[in-house]
Amino acid sequence: MSSDEGIFADNLAKICVLKERSLEVDSKKSVFDSVYHVLIEFLNLINADKHDFHYNVAAKKCLELLIKSIDNIDTDKLFERDPIYALETVYVYLNLLNLPGIKTYLAHRTINEQLYEKYILPSIIFKVLTSATKASHFSVHDSQKLNDYNETLSLILNCVQTELYSCTTSNYSETTTSILLFVCTYSGKTILIPDLIKTGFVKVVAECLKKVHE
Numbered sequence: 685m686s687s688d689e690g691i692f693a694d695n696l697a698k699i700c701v702l703k704e705r706s707l708e709v710d711s712k713k714s715v716f717d718s719v720y721h722v723l724i725e726f727l728n729l730i731n732a733d734k735h736d737f738h739y740n741v742a743a744k745k746c747l748e749l750l751i752k753s754i755d756n757i758d759t760d761k762l763f764e765r766d767p768i769y770a771l772e773t774v775y776v777y778l779n780l781l782n783l784p785g786i787k788t789y790l791a792h793r794t795i796n797e798q799l800y801e802k803y804i805l806p807s808i809i810f811k812v813l814t815s816a817t818k819a820s821h822f823s824v825h826d827s828q829k830l831n832d833y834n835e836t837l838s839l840i841l842n843c844v845q846t847e848l849y850s851c852t853t854s855n856y857s858e859t860t861t862s863i864l865l866f867v868c869t870y871s872g873k874t875i876l877i878p879d880l881i882k883t884g885f886v887k888v889v890a891e892c893l894k895k896v897h898e
Contacts, residue, residue, distance in 0.1 A: 691729060691742075692726075692729065692740075692742040692743055692745075692746055693742075695722060695725055695726050695729065695746055696742060696745060696746050696749075698718075698722050698725075699722055699746055699750055699753070700749060702715055702718055702719060702722065702749075702750075702753045703749050703752055703753045703756070705718075706752075706753040706754075706756035706757050707756055712757045712758075712762050713762065713766075713769065715753065715757060716754070716757050716759070716762060719750060719753055719754060719757075720776065722750065723750060723780075723804075723808065726743075726746055726747070726750075727780075727783060727785060727786070727804075730743065730785065730799065731783075731784060731785040743799060744798075744799070744803070747799065747803035747804065747807075747808070748803070750808060751803065751807045751808060754807075754808065754811070754812065759811075759812055759815040759816070760815050760818070760819070763815055763816050763818070763819035763820075764819050767819050767820055767821045770815075770816040770817075770818075770819035771816070771820040771821065771822070771826070773812065773816040774813065774816045774817055774820055777809055777812050777813045777816065778813070778833050778836060780809055781809065781836050781839070781840065782836055785800075786800070786804070786805075786809075787839065789805075790839050790840060790842075790843045791839060791842075791843075793843055793847075793859075800859070801857060801858070801859050802858060802859075805859045805862065805863075806857075806858035806859045806861065806862035807858070807862075810859070810862035810863055810865070810866045811862060813866050813870075814862070814865050814866045814869050817866065817869045817873070818869050820873075822873050822875050822876055823875065824875065826875075826876075827875055827876050827878075827879050830876065830879070831879060831883075834883050834885075837867075837870075837883075837885060838883075838885075840863050840867070841863075841867065841885070841888050841889070841892070843859075843860075843863065844860050844863050844864060844867075844892055845888070845891075845892060847860045848860070848892055848895045848896065849895065854896070856896070864892060864893070864896070867885075867889050867892075868889065868893070871885060871886050871889050
């Protein structure tokens, strides 16, 4: 076992247990809650250590197993059955985007940073956000509360625009595709639209979609 694998050993052991539990019908919600906490531990590991983990086999295995656990849970069904839980999850995962490592990555995006680009953002964070947003029943109070995330939403739109306007082909990255799916789902929530129009969010989303279809 290499030193890097040792760093991920405890995290990997927890994720292996979660993957097995994710197949149990009665454990879906508790496993999903645990996925979040294990993900936080993983993000803290890669942010606190000075090693470059982007090509580390153990790090990728952790994320692949986490993604498999989420797939086994079937978040669409989980959130459809419990819209209140879905809404709580939207806030929790929006807050993840404010973690230093993720925020820095979104602001200074480098496509070859594989852990964020291939795994963490498209297959975990934005996948969950899209699924939870789709099932959530937002209120007027939520619309006002979500204004606190305008800076975060602006950051992810800028991240998308950077690739859309620099890419010479239509082969956009998984992260860009997953963000576009999320922002379309988010901006499609009727009660949020007035505030999203005021902040210019809807306009930018429309410009991004127009660019994609050129």
